[in-house]
Amino acid sequence: MHLYHDPDVPGRLDIDRGFYERIARATGRRRRVHEHIVPIRSGYAWPVKAGCVVRIVTVEGPQVCDLNLWNVYNPRERFWAARTRQLQGAHVTTFDRLWSCLPYLRPMVTITNDTLPTTPTANGGRCHDLLG
Incomplete structure (x- = not known):
């Protein structure tokens, strides 16, 4: 039994960063x-096919986006x-994944790029809150 993170034994939260960096860079x-x-x-x-890249952009000043995901086949x-939020944290960013519900519990989306600031503003505001 391992009670620590062994870098030689990948777990469910480990991610191939090189793979997703290549996807992020392949804009051309x-x-x-x-x-x-x-x-x-x-x-x-x-609908979005597996392996596709989706880009969500705010086009008119400060905006809020609620994102919900379903498996189109189930x-x-x-x-x-x-x-x-438990697996990745409340403020998701590049290389974090958005996970599906039980009994599936698998990544539905992997974030390959994040252009929103992750540091709090002067008045304490932040982006990317995952509110359950």
């Missing part, structure tokens, strides 16, 4: 297949914010 090889601007106080859902498997 990407082809946009869909674009949508979500109007204020509304929502939008679209809607019982969905994003679990509370478990993600």
